[in-house]
Amino acid sequence: MKKTTVLLAVVAACLLAPSARADDWPQWRGPNRDDVSKETGLLKSWPKEGPKLVWTYRDAGLGYSGPAVVGDVLYTMGARGGSEYVFALDLKANPPKELWAVKVGTTFTFQGNSWNKGPSTTPTVSGGHVVALGAQGELVCVTTDGKEVWHKSLPKDLGGEVNPIGGGPEKIGWGYAGSPLVDGDNVICAAGGPQGTVAALNVKTGAVVWRSKELTEQATYSSPILADIGGARQVVVLLQDGAAGVAAKDGKLLWRFTREKPYDDIVAPTPVVKGDLVFITAAPKGGRDLLKIAGSGDKFTATKVYGDAEIENHHGGVVLVGDTLYGTSGEGRWNWFGMDFATGKVLWQNTPRALGRGSLTYADGNLYCLGDRTGVVALVPASPAGFKIASSFKLPDESKDRPSRGGFWTHPVVANGKLYLRDQELLFCYDVK
Numbered sequence: 001m002k003k004t005t006v007l008l009a010v011v012a013a014c015l016l017a018p019s020a021r022a023d024d025w026p027q028w029r030g031p032n033r034d035d036v037s038k039e040t041g042l043l044k045s046w047p048k049e050g051p052k053l054v055w056t057y058r059d060a061g062l063g064y065s066g067p068a069v070v071g072d073v074l075y076t077m078g079a080r081g082g083s084e085y086v087f088a089l090d091l092k093a094n095p096p097k098e099l100w101a102v103k104v105g106t107t108f109t110f111q112g113n114s115w116n117k118g119p120s121t122t123p124t125v126s127g128g129h130v131v132a133l134g135a136q137g138e139l140v141c142v143t144t145d146g147k148e149v150w151h152k153s154l155p156k157d158l159g160g161e162v163n164p165i166g167g168g169p170e171k172i173g174w175g176y177a178g179s180p181l182v183d184g185d186n187v188i189c190a191a192g193g194p195q196g197t198v199a200a201l202n203v204k205t206g207a208v209v210w211r212s213k214e215l216t217e218q219a220t221y222s223s224p225i226l227a228d229i230g231g232a233r234q235v236v237v238l239l240q241d242g243a244a245g246v247a248a249k250d251g252k253l254l255w256r257f258t259r260e261k262p263y264d265d266i267v268a269p270t271p272v273v274k275g276d277l278v279f280i281t282a283a284p285k286g287g288r289d290l291l292k293i294a295g296s297g298d299k300f301t302a303t304k305v306y307g308d309a310e311i312e313n314h315h316g317g318v319v320l321v322g323d324t325l326y327g328t329s330g331e332g333r334w335n336w337f338g339m340d341f342a343t344g345k346v347l348w349q350n351t352p353r354a355l356g357r358g359s360l361t362y363a364d365g366n367l368y369c370l371g372d373r374t375g376v377v378a379l380v381p382a383s384p385a386g387f388k389i390a391s392s393f394k395l396p397d398e399s400k401d402r403p404s405r406g407g408f409w410t411h412p413v414v415a416n417g418k419l420y421l422r423d424q425e426l427l428f429c430y431d432v433k
Contacts, residue, residue, distance in 0.1 A: 025067070025413050026070050028068075028121070028223050029411075033181070036361075039364055039417065039433075040364050042363055042364040045391045052430060052431040053428065054431050055095040056095065060076060060427045061080040062079040062424050062425065063079050065118070066413060067422070069420070073089065073090065074091055075088050075125055076427070077132055079107040079108075079118030083104075083106060087099075091429075105134040105135075105153075116174060116175065120221070121179040127182070127203070135175030135176055137160050137191075138151065155172065159191075161194075161219065162176060162192055171193075171218070191211075191219060192217065192218040193218060196212040197216060197237060198211070198246050215256070217239050217240060220268070221266055222238035222269060227245070233248040234246065234247060236273060243271060254299075255302045263282045264286075265286070269313045276294065281311060282313065283330060288344070310344075311337060311339060315409065316358050316372060317360065319360055319367070324340065336352065348384075352378070355392070358373075359409070360411070361412050367379075377392060397423075397426055419431075
């Protein structure tokens, strides 16, 4: 191939790919999967009615998929008319204009289902590709301009399984909810099942690169996370009975921690990693554990630093800011908490009934909290000293199609000076800068 042809191809690829920004949010829980934004210059308080509502998009479809934002394009998923789609929105338009939509699979549901009827994962955007996982386990890779590259079925092609504890059909439960991640040339996901809990596929072809053959648990609803511990790049996954780390290069089991009592309901929160420490939690009655991972090469051990039932997070996630971990605790309680990460000491608990239990993200000194039953959004300074709401407002509209037992379960996202909130088919964008 001539040099001029190669140069033209590179230029064309650059023009087609969305322009990335430092404050993009390209996947579940952000660039590092920790729900911590590096944005600055955001509002420290809001008017009584809340920050300015820039637009409302009303055709996102059913499901709890969150937004991935890269440049002026937002990627997410939703179920429309019996099918699940991954789609892209042009944020330069107001309201945003749909650029493309690619079918992922049929809409997930089951007899007696009143919780979720659509995809629950967030797409991952990397290197000109968008990787999306539907609730039925249909994994697709498309280009950022909407051309399908490959399509795999985790249950059919990889023998994948989801732990059904909590309800739902055997081997798939409430459907796949762990967002895939991209590590270099590999798409990594929690496929579950006897062939390996964790799977890596080539991002360009969809070919299986490796499976975690020594770890064969069914997948939970938690998303895997990458970590560098002891000089080894690892994929950390939350299991029904604990947690494990496998080598990102070949899937070899590096360490495993087994709890004395397995979680007895859905397992959803993403693990939190700081240095050689891994924090895991689940609810109801799941509790918390902090693990110290020691070793090098392919030999590691996991030792429990502390573990008890004092803090238990359902599916709103926990966020580590500095040395303090924040989130909500308990299935029936409304306690928001601040906890010293290293020792497990609970620094404070607060029960704001107008807000209720929920999910959160962090940006520029503040926690952005969303009540998962109330639709109330609160701005709370992240402080080990206590919980004090600086500003709050309620979403102006509610989904007419939300499952009867569902809630405001899509986590808030702050990207490029905007706050994104979703309630099924309704996607809201607020200016917080």
